[in-house]
Amino acid sequence: MKRYRSMIGLRPNKIEEYKRLHAAVWPEILSNIKECHMSSYSIFLHQLPEGNHYLFSYLEYTGVDIKADSARMAANPKVQDWWALCKPCQEPLSNRAEGDWWSNLEEVFHAN
Amino acid sequence: MKRYRSMIGLRPNKIEEYKRLHAAVWPEILSNIKECHMSSYSIFLHQLPEGNHYLFSYLEYTGVDIKADSARMAANPKVQDWWALCKPCQEPLSNRAEGDWWSNLEEVFHAN
Secondary structure, eight states: OOEEEEEEEEOOOGHHHHHHHHHOOOOHHHHHHHHHTTEEEEEEEETTTTSEEEEEEEEOSSSSSSSHHHHHHHOHHHHHHHHHHHHHGGOOTTOOOOSSSSEOOOEEEOEE | OOOEEEEEEOOGGHHHHHHHTSSOOOOHHHHHHHTTTTTEEEEEEEOOTSSSSSEEEEEEEEESSSSHHHHHHOOOOOOHHHHHHHHHEEEOOOOOOTSSSSEEEEEEEEOO
């Protein structure tokens, strides 16, 4: 199992919409997460002192090829519909890696 | 089980020291984490586009009173020695809640 954590900006005028969407995630999205070998998926929110809001995701991946599973997730039409609602709420970090939407964080410690 | 996530700043001149410390956490600290009913404890690091570095912690709490367990952790002399090394590396967020060192994040989504 491998842990992935990432972050992204959340537009200030979209905070309530994003929270509302995630209080009732579609069943197809939840089952797709499992099918793509991801679990313990959580998203947290925080406002930094300078005023910007950020989202922080955490997930545990139990498959063998996260690139293939991520591509399978991205190809799912229902996921595409879901992302069409979520992405306008988000503001990717300008220093993210090429091709990324969320920015991956570096793990410096883990204890089971 | 309840999930806790928090964040704090990391001083730019202390990044390597913090990573070095956390690449070899003392056994007494690891066993104390378990004794205080905390597991899946991880810390991630990321630099925001404006240049500041931040640490993000994630843990799962399986006890019944996290305030009591946190107080027990803080009273452990070995933990106090460990924190005396870690705290000078960290820079708490100015908008943290009173009495906090790390800032707690708000959970907006979770799927098992």
